Amino acid sequence: MKYLFQLNHPAHYHLFKNSIKELKRKGHEVQILARRKDILLDLLKNETYDVLNVQKGKSLLQKIKLNKQAQNEILSYAQINRPDLIIGTGDFSYVTKKLSIPSVFCGEDDANLNLFIFAWALLTYGNFSSILAPVGVNNSIWNKKTTFYHGYHKLAYLHPNWFTPDKKIVEQYFSADKPYFLLRFAKLNAYHDVNAKGIDAVIAQRLIEILEKHGDIYITSERKLESQFEKYRLKINALDIHHVMYYSKLYIGDSQSMAVEAAMLGVPSVRFNDFAGKISVLEELEHKYGLTFGIKTDKPELLYQKIEELLSMPDLREEFQRRREKMLADKIDVTAFLVWFIENYPESARIMKENPDYQWRFK
Known part of the structure; x- marks a missing residue:
């Protein structure tokens, strides 16, 4: 079989990379069509892929105009x-509509x-052959x-079946034994980041x-960093x-x-943006498993307070590893499930509709 993965963001490659590897191992032909977005092409350096030439626009009007060009391409x-x-997480539903090629959207x-997302869904969801999404x-x-x-998208590549942290890799850059903190500054200009x-x-x-008294600080940033950082x-x-990240x-x-x-x-993890309290996946991770905490941007003092609270927590790492184990016990191996779903499509879609518990075979 021949499968096309359409990738628009580095996260999309991580989501599908193990599925791509497994499908190739099983003898299928896999094509990748990727946008030039952030570090996506760097991540693809060990893959065979084609590049979508159309860039994404900066303004909403520009995004709409260039999106039409991307669709045509x-x-x-x-x-x-x-x-x-x-297969992908972007807008390719019109391919199914115009060419009758089946499509699986992973959202x-x-x-x-x-x-904005609802309007986008109105234009696209009806034409996808199938939609896959986490429970909740x-x-x-x-x-x-x-x-x-x-499951979650991120479990497709961070489930223990697919990811083993390697301290030696970290120590190519700095000591993994000395405490350090990871900060991430996003651009917040994607279609779901409106306002x-x-x-x-x-x-x-x-x-x-707050943090420098407790360890080293490393910043990864999509946006341009101020000189002092x-x-x-x-x-x-x-x-x-x-x-x-693991260490x-x-x-x-x-x-x-x-x-x-x-x-x-x-x-x-502590996230500081205006999506706190709004995204179902993060709400579950916060309120059911206690693995992350969302703070809205009008409450910076609450952000500092939560960080101080976590820093003073005894056995912080051990406690959060226990919480992780509880979460993993409730979830499937997402990559194993995706490979089965893709390889057996459309029969797999019928099986899941009739018997959703079939997925528990993929642990």
Whole structure:
């Protein structure tokens, strides 16, 4: 079989990288069509892939205009290469509509998170052949169409079956035994980040003042760093970030993606943005498992208070590893499930509709 993975963001590669590897190992032909986004092409350096030439726009109007160009390019690519199935997390539903090529959309955002996402869902969800999402995600009027599974996107690559932290990798850059903290500053300019705010220079400075008494500080940033923070910039191979994250004492950032990753690894995480209290996946990780904490941007003092509270917690690492184990016991091996779902599609979709418990075979 021939499978096309359409990737728009570094997180999409992490989500599918093990599935791609497994499908190739089983003798299938796998094609990758990727956007130039952040470090995505760096992550793909060991893969065979094609590049989507259209850039993403900066303004909303520009994004809409260029998105149409991207659609045409993806459609042309699919028309030439004729995959048996297209998989991804972006907008390629029109390929199914125009070329009758089946499509599987893997989503983790609630469809009703904000007006922009809901409008996007109205335009796309109806044309996807199947929608996959974690249990708990609210896909609104598309809940009946959605195949729900007990897992998270990030478990596809951070489940213990697929990821083993390596201290030696960290020690290529610095000591893994000395306490250190990982800070992440996102651009917050994606389609789901409309009107979102995060960590500014004043708050970043205060975080550093709190943390530097307890260990080293490393910053990974999508946005341009102010000059006073350059000395903290994390300079590593992008493929090594999860090893560095695993051995960190605490993650703080305005990126919800990395907050979920930290939770998957049992690393305490505090996220500071306007999505606190809104995203189902993070709400579950916070309120059911106690692995992450969301603070809204109008409450910076609460952010500092939560960090101080975590720093004073005895056996912090051991406690959060216990919380992680509880979470893992409730979840499946997402990559094993995805490979089965893709390889056996569309029969797999029918099986899951009739017997959702079938997924527990993938532990």
